[in-house]
Amino acid sequence: MNKTEIAIKVSERSGVHIEDCIKVITEMEEVVSEELSKSKNMTAALEQVFQILRLFTAKG
Template sequence: MNKTEMSRRVSEKSGIDFEVCRKVVDALEKVMEEELADTKGLGGKIDKIYNVMHFFKGKKEENK
């Protein structure tokens, strides 16, 4: 899935305008880039990615 597809799906699921979703996805990408750039070592970066994925998985389970 690329950013356009992600933005479109978020727009469809949330009812929020596609262009607004695109801006949010772009901003999330920048925040993640900054966080990973500030993290030392590959292990630290993998931990951060794991924590983000775990966060989203928890949100998905809450919405079931």
């Protein structure tokens, strides 16, 4: 699944315009990339990614 396909699904489910979904996904990629580049080892890098993903899956 590529970025556009993900954006389409998110747009359909959320009612948010697809261009806005693409912007958010692009910025999320940037955040994850920055966190990975800051990490000193792979375990720490993956933990940072999981922390970011937890933010998106937290309810309420």
